[in-house]
Amino acid sequence: MEELKLLTIELHQLFFALTLLGFGFCLFSDLSDISKNKDQHKRGEMAIILGGIALGTFVYLLSFWGMEGVFLALSFSFFVALSVYRPKYAVGFFVYLLLSRPWETFDNQMMSSMPRDISYLVMASLVGHKILNRQFYFRFNAGTFLFLLFAVWMFLSAFFASHQVDALTMYNEIFVKGVILFILIQNGIEKSSDILPAKLALVSAILEKCIISFYKTYLQDMGTLAEENARLVSVGILENSNDIAAIFILAIPFTAYFILNSKLRPFNYIFALGAVIGMTILVFGAQSRGAVLGLAGLFGAFFFTRLRSTRSIALVMALSLLGGVLVMGKLSRSSSDLEGSTGNRIIYWKAGINMGIRNPIFGVGYWGFHEHFSSYALDGETGSEEGHREVHSAWLQVLSEGGIPPFIFYLCLWAYGLYCGFRIRRKNPEYLISLVGYGITITFLSHAYLLYAPILLALTITQYQMDFGPKYARKYIRATGFRRLEA
Numbered sequence: 001m002e003e004l005k006l007l008t009i010e011l012h013q014l015f016f017a018l019t020l021l022g023f024g025f026c027l028f029s030d031l032s033d034i035s036k037n038k039d040q041h042k043r044g045e046m047a048i049i050l051g052g053i054a055l056g057t058f059v060y061l062l063s064f065w066g067m068e069g070v071f072l073a074l075s076f077s078f079f080v081a082l083s084v085y086r087p088k089y090a091v092g093f094f095v096y097l098l099l100s101r102p103w104e105t106f107d108n109q110m111m112s113s114m115p116r117d118i119s120y121l122v123m124a125s126l127v128g129h130k131i132l133n134r135q136f137y138f139r140f141n142a143g144t145f146l147f148l149l150f151a152v153w154m155f156l157s158a159f160f161a162s163h164q165v166d167a168l169t170m171y172n173e174i175f176v177k178g179v180i181l182f183i184l185i186q187n188g189i190e191k192s193s194d195i196l197p198a199k200l201a202l203v204s205a206i207l208e209k210c211i212i213s214f215y216k217t218y219l220q221d222m223g224t225l226a227e228e229n230a231r232l233v234s235v236g237i238l239e240n241s242n243d244i245a246a247i248f249i250l251a252i253p254f255t256a257y258f259i260l261n262s263k264l265r266p267f268n269y270i271f272a273l274g275a276v277i278g279m280t281i282l283v284f285g286a287q288s289r290g291a292v293l294g295l296a297g298l299f300g301a302f303f304f305t306r307l308r309s310t311r312s313i314a315l316v317m318a319l320s321l322l323g324g325v326l327v328m329g330k331l332s333r334s335s336s337d338l339e340g341s342t343g344n345r346i347i348y349w350k351a352g353i354n355m356g357i358r359n360p361i362f363g364v365g366y367w368g369f370h371e372h373f374s375s376y377a378l379d380g381e382t383g384s385e386e387g388h389r390e391v392h393s394a395w396l397q398v399l400s401e402g403g404i405p406p407f408i409f410y411l412c413l414w415a416y417g418l419y420c421g422f423r424i425r426r427k428n429p430e431y432l433i434s435l436v437g438y439g440i441t442i443t444f445l446s447h448a449y450l451l452y453a454p455i456l457l458a459l460t461i462t463q464y465q466m467d468f469g470p471k472y473a474r475k476y477i478r479a480t481g482f483r484r485l486e487a
């Protein structure tokens with residue numbers, strides 16, 4: 001285990017540096033804007049300020065991490081300086097940090113407070129730049145409206161729950177991060193190209209998890225792989241095989257198209273194919289039936305974005321679904337394990353539907369499925385699993401714990417995300433492909449409150465709004481009230 005921790009620490013430092021290097025390349029696209037600024041004095045002042053911020057942050061972090069963390073401290077310091085320079089880098093840094101989760105490896109108080117501290121930095125950068133640029137508005141669209149309705153209703157379900165204290169605590173610890181990220185992504189990006197740092201952060205963080213999962217499963221625990229039901233595992237919050245496979249499903253399209261759109265020609269197609277094959281092997285290693293169906297959905301959605309004939313699209317989608325079903329039958333898990341898992345999930349789904357029907361307004365309360373499961377299990381069947389029970393479906397998770405209104409809001413939010421992905425599929429097919437694959441996968445996982453769906457939906461909706469959507473309504477408050485500005 002100590003060997004795995006050391007490897008994880010080294011990978012954190014490596015991928016922090018690689019992500020920073022990627023941000024550096026993004027910075028070159030800003031040079032044209034900088035050159036248009038004829039005020040050399042102000043540019044010099046900005047360089048001095050950002051350099052001072054980077055140096056101060058580096059010295060501060062080095063005092064905590066010592067020489068062993070010198071590269072990590074150096075990367076952090078430049079990330080902080082870039083975050084102050086432009087909100088898009090702050091948003092990308094925050095996305096990477098929440099996905100990489102270095103505080104699960106570094107056992108110190110300063111690192112454990114990092115998510116909160118960086119969220120303050122991102123919000124300060126966003127607000128500061130809006131004030132400097134006189135952009136006194138909050139971006140609002142159908143996706144924002146639906147997501148906020150969903151978030152508010154789930155908060156009410158927690159507030160009125162019989163387990164109010166636990167519900168509100170878990171809402172604050174888990175759900176709020178996704179709400180903050182969704183709003184920050186939509187408001188921290190000014191034009192289409194500004195999304196690149198966030199996409200780079202997503203790809204980099206998931207590739208880091210791929211290497212950790214590969215090492216832990218196929219190298220460190222290689223002696224156990226011959227055992228029956230051996231499955232892919234990772235570390236931290238994504239240690240579960242099903243969860244890590246779902247995140248790989250989400251990231252495969254972004255990774256492939258990010259490499260294809262890079263300047264690695266003529267090797268970009270080779271690297272992209274290698275990344276897809278490698279991540280696909282890891283997904284199969286998880287032995288997750290939901291992930292296998294999600295993988296089939298990925299390939300079906302990919303051909304959907306490439307083909308134009310309706311007949312060809314229908315044929316490919318049918319073959320993809322059939323292929324996914326056939327592959328599920330070839331998983332190496334034992335028949336007793338598969339039958340037990342299927343039986344338990346059917347029991348949980350029935351109980352979840354029962355909760356939603358009998359409590360249509362607020363459900364049984366946020367994070368309340370486990371506590372109320374035995375009371376709503378049909379015919380008293382509670383399954384063979386022990387410990388914390390989950391409904392194992394994002395859609396039924398919302399229905400059972402929040403009621404019918406948030407269930408409708410959540411479905412409409414995903415429908416709007418798919419609509420946006422469909423509209424931009426020619427130029428940016430990765431969004432639609434990822435939405436389809438991940439959406440199928442979380443049908444069998446309780447991922448409704450995790451931050452992965454908000455990141456994916458926010459990026460998709462924001463990309464659509466930047467490329468094809470109507471201009472944002474901009475509002476600001478003055479002494480005389482509200483005034484509307486054209487975008």
